[in-house]
Amino acid sequence: MRIDELETPVPVVDIDRLEANISRLQAYLDEHKIANRPHIKTHKISAIARLHMEAGAVGITCQKVSEAQVMAEAGFNDIFIPYNIIGESKLKRLTTLASRVRVSVTADSAFTIRGLSNAAQQADLTLTVLVECDTGGHRCGAESPQAAAELARLIGSLPNLRFGGLMTYPSSEHLDDFVRQTRSLLKDDGLQIERVSGGGTPGMWQAHTHAELTEHRAGIYVYGDRLSIRSGAMTLNTCALKVFTTIVSRPTSERGILDAGSKTLSSDLHNLDGYGYICEYPEAKLYLLAEEHGYVDFSACARKPEIGERISIIPNHCCMVSSLFDEVVGGRGAQVEVTWQVTARGTVR
Amino acid sequence: MRIDELETPVPVVDIDRLEANISRLQAYLDEHKIANRPHIKTHKISAIARLHMEAGAVGITCQKVSEAQVMAEAGFNDIFIPYNIIGESKLKRLTTLASRVRVSVTADSAFTIRGLSNAAQQADLTLTVLVECDTGGHRCGAESPQAAAELARLIGSLPNLRFGGLMTYPSSEHLDDFVRQTRSLLKDDGLQIERVSGGGTPGMWQAHTHAELTEHRAGIYVYGDRLSIRSGAMTLNTCALKVFTTIVSRPTSERGILDAGSKTLSSDLHNLDGYGYICEYPEAKLYLLAEEHGYVDFSACARKPEIGERISIIPNHCCMVSSLFDEVVGGRGAQVEVTWQVTARGTVR
Numbered sequence: 001m002r003i004d005e006l007e008t009p010v011p012v013v014d015i016d017r018l019e020a021n022i023s024r025l026q027a028y029l030d031e032h033k034i035a036n037r038p039h040i041k042t043h044k045i046s047a048i049a050r051l052h053m054e055a056g057a058v059g060i061t062c063q064k065v066s067e068a069q070v071m072a073e074a075g076f077n078d079i080f081i082p083y084n085i086i087g088e089s090k091l092k093r094l095t096t097l098a099s100r101v102r103v104s105v106t107a108d109s110a111f112t113i114r115g116l117s118n119a120a121q122q123a124d125l126t127l128t129v130l131v132e133c134d135t136g137g138h139r140c141g142a143e144s145p146q147a148a149a150e151l152a153r154l155i156g157s158l159p160n161l162r163f164g165g166l167m168t169y170p171s172s173e174h175l176d177d178f179v180r181q182t183r184s185l186l187k188d189d190g191l192q193i194e195r196v197s198g199g200g201t202p203g204m205w206q207a208h209t210h211a212e213l214t215e216h217r218a219g220i221y222v223y224g225d226r227l228s229i230r231s232g233a234m235t236l237n238t239c240a241l242k243v244f245t246t247i248v249s250r251p252t253s254e255r256g257i258l259d260a261g262s263k264t265l266s267s268d269l270h271n272l273d274g275y276g277y278i279c280e281y282p283e284a285k286l287y288l289l290a291e292e293h294g295y296v297d298f299s300a301c302a303r304k305p306e307i308g309e310r311i312s313i314i315p316n317h318c319c320m321v322s323s324l325f326d327e328v329v330g331g332r333g334a335q336v337e338v339t340w341q342v343t344a345r346g347t348v349r
Numbered sequence: 350m351r352i353d354e355l356e357t358p359v360p361v362v363d364i365d366r367l368e369a370n371i372s373r374l375q376a377y378l379d380e381h382k383i384a385n386r387p388h389i390k391t392h393k394i395s396a397i398a399r400l401h402m403e404a405g406a407v408g409i410t411c412q413k414v415s416e417a418q419v420m421a422e423a424g425f426n427d428i429f430i431p432y433n434i435i436g437e438s439k440l441k442r443l444t445t446l447a448s449r450v451r452v453s454v455t456a457d458s459a460f461t462i463r464g465l466s467n468a469a470q471q472a473d474l475t476l477t478v479l480v481e482c483d484t485g486g487h488r489c490g491a492e493s494p495q496a497a498a499e500l501a502r503l504i505g506s507l508p509n510l511r512f513g514g515l516m517t518y519p520s521s522e523h524l525d526d527f528v529r530q531t532r533s534l535l536k537d538d539g540l541q542i543e544r545v546s547g548g549g550t551p552g553m554w555q556a557h558t559h560a561e562l563t564e565h566r567a568g569i570y571v572y573g574d575r576l577s578i579r580s581g582a583m584t585l586n587t588c589a590l591k592v593f594t595t596i597v598s599r600p601t602s603e604r605g606i607l608d609a610g611s612k613t614l615s616s617d618l619h620n621l622d623g624y625g626y627i628c629e630y631p632e633a634k635l636y637l638l639a640e641e642h643g644y645v646d647f648s649a650c651a652r653k654p655e656i657g658e659r660i661s662i663i664p665n666h667c668c669m670v671s672s673l674f675d676e677v678v679g680g681r682g683a684q685v686e687v688t689w690q691v692t693a694r695g696t697v698r
Contacts, residue, residue: 086595086656108600112656138604139642141600248461263697269618291669293488320616348674
């Protein structure tokens with residue numbers, strides 16, 4: 001089947017670009033001797049996770065236990081979950097997973113660490129725990145090397161836990177200092193910082209500038225989107241995911257309505273101008289989304305589209321698209337090659 | 350099971366409130382002799398659609414053919430799809446559906462109308478088509494009574510189509526004038542405006558002020574959200590859907606991180622202040638979402654939460670939550686009563 005025969009709206013991945021994106025980052029990280037541990041939350045597709053591993057990734061990253069369960073089921077056996085896992089039944093799922101495959105997790109509080117130790121004791125296994133550090137992202141993470149060292153010592157002191165190193169997101173210019181100060185504070189504790197795990201697609205080509213970094217987690221890089229174009233990490237020509245849509249209405253000479261809204265593209269804006277880049281009409285502005293309607297202002301375009309015309313969109317944030325669709329199409333050139341099930345979709349627990 | 354034993358994040362519907370919301374709107378529309386045709390895109394759950402019908406709805410509204418297919422499969426036999434349906438395979442699905450259940454659709458262009466006529470001829474059936482009118486929403490729709498009348502005449506003149514009336518979204522103060530002018534233009538054409546279908550939860554209690562309105566489509570009213578509170582149509586005490594989450598990190602004295610991000614709550618903002626209302630901490634601000642993290646500023650709260658504490662959120666826009674979850678829990682008081690499959694989730698085609 002040809003891509004232009006697919007019903008819209010439909011997310012389509014250019015497999016040539018996908019493969020090139022995977023190879024390019026792997027080659028760069030290999031060159032700089034940084035382990036590649038891609039984040040599968042972007043695609044949530046086990047077949048694409050397999051491409052990471054075949055290219056040379058050391059393992060994968062998942063954001064939730066349920067996401068990791070799906071990937072373990074699909075045969076992946078080295079999974080990092082950089083998240084504070086809290087609550088009895090979630091911890092039970094984590095230890096069940098850790099009894100089958102190699103799992104590491106993170107923590108940024110004594111509360112999380114004690115919960116992990118209790119669960120690991122009950123399951124009679126050892127969990128590897130990295131300390132999450134805030135090096136400028138202001139999300140989770142120990143706020144200082146002192147706080148990080150204290151958490152590392154707690155991990156080292158509690159039963160059935162193993163201190164695995166430090167994690168941050170995104171990798172920042174403060175990463176090296178933070179790691180060195182923490183190491184210095186731990187020098188008398190017999191605790192080694194084995195892994196220093198950083199992340200992010202925007203800064204992926206600067207991973208080598210962080211001397212202390214031992215592994216990198218990137219997610220978006222497989223597909224690309226307007227966020228990764230804005231950051232300079234990717235270009236229009238390396239973006240692999242497009243959402244194909246149809247113009248269903250042209251109520252005025254300037255306005256066009258697409259059959260793709262927030263239930264297709266998500267409302268992620270991130271201070272970008274509009275809700276997506278329209279490849280065929282770069283001057284157009286996708287200025288508003290209803291659930292199943294996209295509002296486009298074509299006033300700046302010399303030629304304006306007709307009703308029924310198909311147009312393709314590079315979304316603002318590709319990771320959200322995976323959560324909205326059960327299937328993503330893979331194509332080469334104009335042809336459909338494969339339909340992937342988004343196997344880990346809906347796994348937010 | 351108790352609601353507070355459920356793993357988070359999890360969307361939970363208060364069934365008492367849900368039932369009251371359904372009864373209240375039905376009673377109001379009954380009183381004013383306006384047909385109730387609720388929009389199931391909000392919940393996408395056939396069991397809840399059944400509650401609409403049991404309360405007295407004349408039929409249901411779906412936004413996409415695939416959504417209508419799921420509902421027809423579940424036994425609903427009067428379905429309105431207020432959308433321009435375009436493209437051969439989609440039209441084929443529409444006529445297959447129309448051969449089984451009573452279906453009406455809308456159009457706002459000759460292109461859409463001709464496609465519907467062709468498809469109806471091929472399927473050897475008659476499709477009821479309403480003309481979509483822009484009465485101020487500036488989305489789809491004929492821009493003037495003259496344009497609407499012209500489309501009505503085209504529907505009346507083409508094989509296998511039946512003119513079904515006028516549709517607009519949302520119902521506006523211009524609705525009556527638009528309808529009357531269009532009726533006047535059609536007086537010599539033998540075309541009756543049988544249905545005048547308006548919609549929207551924000552203006553639902555004003556439906557009776559539109560003298561020409563014959564039916565109303567509301568979606569959000571079953572669950573409620575911050576949008577419907579802002580509009581004055583609902584209150585904190587009538588909102589039935591909450592997303593239960595857990596505080597997973599307290600990196601600073603003021604910041605808390607939830608296990609619910611844009612893959613749980615969506616990024617819908619609609620000029621609201623923050624990404625959701627935190628019931629237990631009304632002064633807190635949910636100021637940013639990552640995919641699986643919600644960033645909360647608790648600085649305005651006298652008491653601040655501990656890690657591990659559960660909090661519940663009224664989302665900005667409840668319709669998006671249905672598209673992100675496979676299941677929604679229904680509870681009464683503190684107890685879980687039912688788990689509903691979101692049967693029409695992912696149906697954007």
